Amino acid sequence: MLLLYCRPFPSPCPPLRRLLRCRCTCSSASSPIVPYHQSFARRMALAGIHPHHRIAVGVSGGPDSMALCVLTAAWKKAAKGGSGGFVEGLLGVVVDHGLRLESADEAQLVRDRVHGMGVICEIARCEWPNGRPKLGHLQEAAREMRYQKLLDICIKQQIGVLLIAHHSDDQAELFVLRLSRNSRVLGLAGTAFVSQLFAPNLKYDGHNFCRYGILLVRPMLDFSKDDMYKICQGSNHLWVEDPTNNSMQYARNRIRASLRCLSTEGTFQSELQKLIYACRLTRACVDNACSMAVKQSITITEVCPSSVPGFEVS
Structure with a gap:
């Protein structure tokens, strides 16, 4: 089995107080997270993924992706008997979109925190040869670039599984967004638990043309946003809050705010x-x-x- 390259990492840098809001609570004051670990293991088994597989995790530094890192690292360590050092066959990937002046420092901060969890992590920096995407298409362009970078690194590192931290609240937001755009039933089904991500380029292997692809798994779809916070708090890990998630310039953020208000109304x-x-x-x-x-x-x-x-x- 191929092992991921382990390289030294710099010491953690101080929090970016002006740009990011970091939260952390003592594990003694939080709820047990054992059920989350058990549920995560069941979901991975359902997807046909096992601890010996080489896995990459998309990490933004927010509570969702940090919770995913916590569960994935613990799941792999449990299979190895809790050995120390970096988790074998697990790579965190931070995508620096380069759309804000602070993004490079933020990516460095997130990488240091993921390293502190015992997970090897690298930063993928985006380039925009045609200039910054227009505001109306910014989130879509950033998403496409992010997945392309994640796919490129998985191919380069010979990793066949990519985990993304989408959860049930994300599904609800996507449902409302697609409903507002007159999507039909199949579109309203939201994101799939397991899908495939293919590279656009073809490669000739000497006999046939083949297209590179990886398995894209979303093991957190049964968890809510509140669950993400509980997992981070219960494991005593820091996270960052992206300020752009609160910007009402984007339709998805407006939907998120509306759903947050409606969620207080009973069922x-x-x-x-x-x-x-x-x-x-x-x-x-x-x-x-x-x-x-x-x-x-x-x-x-x-x-x-x-x-x-x-x-x-x-």
Whole structure:
């Protein structure tokens, strides 16, 4: 098995008080997080991922990705008997979009904190040859660039699994956003638990053309935003709050603020999650039906090619 390269890392830098808000509480005052570890292990098993697999984690430094780092590192360490040092086969990746003057310092701070968790971490810096994206497309452009950088590093490090910290609140925001854009049922199903991320470039391996791809897994979809805070607090790890997440210039942030207000009204959140689940179940049924149709078509072609239009027995 290939091992990730372990290199020394600089000492932690001081918090960026003006730009970031950091929270930390003592673990003795927080709820036990053992159930989160157990739930995470079940989700990873459901995705077919095991501790010996080489895994990358997208880390922004916020409570979501830091909670994901906590659970992933503990999950891998448990399989190794809690050995010290850096966690084998685990790489944190911080994407510095370079869209704010402070982003480089923030990325350095996050990398140091991830290193402090015993996880090797590197920074991927983005370049914008055509200039900064326009405000209306900034979040979409940043997202595309982020996934491209994550994919590039996974390919370079020969890592086949990428974990992203999307949770149930993210699903709710995406549902409302797509609903406002007249999306249909399949679009309202939200992000998938497991999907694939493909590189746009093709490579000739000497025999065939192949396209690089990795498995993209979102093991935190059953957790809420509050769960993310509890996991960080329970493990006594710091996180940062991105100030752009509070900017009302972006539609998703406005939706997030509205949902936060509505969540105080009784069962709204639970009912919304039920609706999202119904859409996801519908999409799963459609995907399964399409898959079965393709398999049946292939079987018919192999057994009796003449029964399929376009095929004739000579």
